[in-house]
Amino acid sequence: MTDIQPDWIAVDWGTTNMRAWAMSGSGTVLAEGASDNGMSKLTPEQFEPALLDVIGPWMQGPTTVLACGMVGSRQGWVEAPYAAVPCPVAREAFAQAPCKTPDLTVHVIPGIKQESPADVMRGEETQIAGFLELNPKWDGIICLPGTHTKWVHVSADEVVSFQTFMTGELFALLSQHSVLRHSVASDDWDGAAFDSGLADGMARPERIAARLFSLRAEGLLHGLPAAAAKARLSGLLIGTELAAAKPYWLGQQIAVIGAGGLSKRYVDALAAQSAPATQVKGDAITLAGLTAAYRRLKG
Amino acid sequence: MTDIQPDWIAVDWGTTNMRAWAMSGSGTVLAEGASDNGMSKLTPEQFEPALLDVIGPWMQGPTTVLACGMVGSRQGWVEAPYAAVPCPVAREAFAQAPCKTPDLTVHVIPGIKQESPADVMRGEETQIAGFLELNPKWDGIICLPGTHTKWVHVSADEVVSFQTFMTGELFALLSQHSVLRHSVASDDWDGAAFDSGLADGMARPERIAARLFSLRAEGLLHGLPAAAAKARLSGLLIGTELAAAKPYWLGQQIAVIGAGGLSKRYVDALAAQSAPATQVKGDAITLAGLTAAYRRLKG
Structure with a gap:
């Protein structure tokens, strides 16, 4: 049990691992944690214990968690339905994951889809939103290299189109x-x-x-x-x-x-x-x- | 022990398996055999026992074996150096594999290489030669679909170029x-x-x-x-x-x-x-x- 009092907890939960940050209301990182309990290793019932393994020591009463990534996929903890392009980078339709711990509320950020050519992203939409937070009014192309590299056209605070x-x-x-x-x-x-x-x-x-x-x-x-x-x-x-x-x-x-x-x-x-x-x-x-x-x- | 008296034995020995045919001098198949002892599973010393497992029952005195495929690669039984294009489809430079069995002689057909663009084949050269046996004076393109599909330009009984x-x-x-x-x-x-x-x-x-x-x-x-x-x-x-x-x-x-x-x-x-x-x-x-x-x- 650590002595911190986070206002909320940020979680990036991908296919192969998850990372968590205990955050103050002013945006300071109070503590960090990680585990290799990625989405692909977990059944829906196993997400809550896997999360508590990492954030349990930070919890002091009612706790709000905001998570992005594959945790919101159909095979994840709760399906957070995709928004369809063109759509605002900053959206408010979060999905709430089912929790047994009374003091725990977990909101999951939805991914973005493109009907044609068919394409999807989960997690990258949060990086794009973060980039625009740090670079307001930015227009152009965001490239996110990785296992599945994404090219994303962003204009007027909207995701216009993308290709993986x-x-x-x-x-x-x-x-x-x-x-x-x-x-x-x-x-x-x-x-x-x-x-x-x-x-x-x-x-x-x-x-x-x-x-x-x-x-x-x-x-x-x-x-x-x-x-x-x-x-x-x-x-x-x-x-x-x-x-x-x-x-x-x-x-x-x-x-x-x-x-x-x-x-x-x-x-x-x-x-x-x-x-x-x-x-x-x-x-x-x-x-x-x-x-x-x-x-x-x-x- | 079968009762056949082959004049020679044909072997197609690839990466993952080998096949053998007991042949009469007139080209009749007297018996067939196969094993999954492909080149990739064998050290150089293991090729002879692996061959005898299949052809042993056919041997009645001195036996000539003619083999094609990855058995002639650097990691095979004996390296049969590549001929360089352009080269005749029918070549005579066979490599002889080291054998402990006194009555056994194993000849390995060399592959074909192309210096630029760099390319190699082992086994396909024998299929090309076989096709030209059945279709004399044939000129054109031979396509050999597979794990590594090959396109081969054949003209005037020579392999002119190829691409894998x-x-x-x-x-x-x-x-x-x-x-x-x-x-x-x-x-x-x-x-x-x-x-x-x-x-x-x-x-x-x-x-x-x-x-x-x-x-x-x-x-x-x-x-x-x-x-x-x-x-x-x-x-x-x-x-x-x-x-x-x-x-x-x-x-x-x-x-x-x-x-x-x-x-x-x-x-x-x-x-x-x-x-x-x-x-x-x-x-x-x-x-x-x-x-x-x-x-x-x-x-």
Whole structure:
């Protein structure tokens, strides 16, 4: 039992893990917690105990929790139905999760859907809201690199349209489960190989399945080092994505959300296309989005 | 111990399994055998016992074996160095595997490589040779659908060039290990969904990573049935491949080798592009290629 007295608790609950922050009313983080009890590991009944494992020590009487992410999916704790684009970035229709603990109230932020081309997001909408909190009146394209990278058109405080690419998942599958897994097994990184893969992917995206096999053949025939093969694989996949996402980023103001190396690669790749992008750290953004949602809830 | 007296034994030894045929000198199959001791499961010392498990009962004195496939790779029984394109379909440089059994002689057919764009094949060269045995003086494009689909330009009894696409492996990875695995879990097939995926893949191949995520979103938002999602996934991947392989197949005589449904899909897809292709059964082709190699060996 810690000695803090949070006014509310922010939770980012994804597929593979969850993070929680004990918050003061003025937006100060009083404590942080995390667990690997992601949505995919839990049945609906297991969400409340999994949450209490992390936030229990912070609770001192009635407690309000605001959560975003896959916790609100059909397989999650409570389904928070998608809002359809175009829709305001800041929405007020939260879903309330069923709780047995009398003092606990959990509100879940809904995701956003697009009917055609069919697309969905859960969690990213809160990052987008957070980014707009920190950058009021911002118009342009927000790119959120990850397992399922999203390109989002934001204008006049609304999400206009978006498109998701499975690029990150393809990279993981190919690196870990394909015939290429030995060819790309390296902790090093070859920036020049990334650049050449990126250029090839953008120039001839249709050749992706052939370029992939070439990585293996280049290793067999010409001794392509694993660090170069891995970086080239990433470049090929991101280049193919950038070729398709061009209608999103061409001539637009661009923000790339994410602190890690992957987001940096997107920024560098866009810079090489004369499309300067601002890189923004993800953690503070998520918390800003949850905080804005809490203010609307209390509003 | 069976009562047959083969003149030689044909072996097709791939990554995941091996098949063997006891052959008469006139080319009749006297017996067949198979095992799941593929190259990937064996250390170099284990190949000979694995072979004897299958062909031992057929041996009556000195025995000549002719083998093709991954058995001749660096990780196989004996490395049979690649011939470089352009090269004759029918070559005579076999590698001899080290054997402890005095009466056993095992010759391994080398694969074919292409320096640039880097590419390799092992096993398919024997199918190509078999096809040319059955279709003398044939010129055109041979497509060999599979885990790693190959497009091969054959002219004047030579392999001129080729290109390998990881399309089949991508389909398997996405069907079994990705976020799409539940969306596409079906034993049924939706031909119309395949056709529409094929058309989309050919028309905008760069969008492949976005189209993949759309399969999931279509399931969530619009209840896309699994049989349709699976067929559409296959169509998208094959369509993307056909877009890239167009310089191979456009305006050419085409043969697609393989008896199964996958090869039929390629034939249908090409027909939809006004590129008629002949479908040829794979088993007889492999055996014809091994038989032709045996004749050259006995020269």
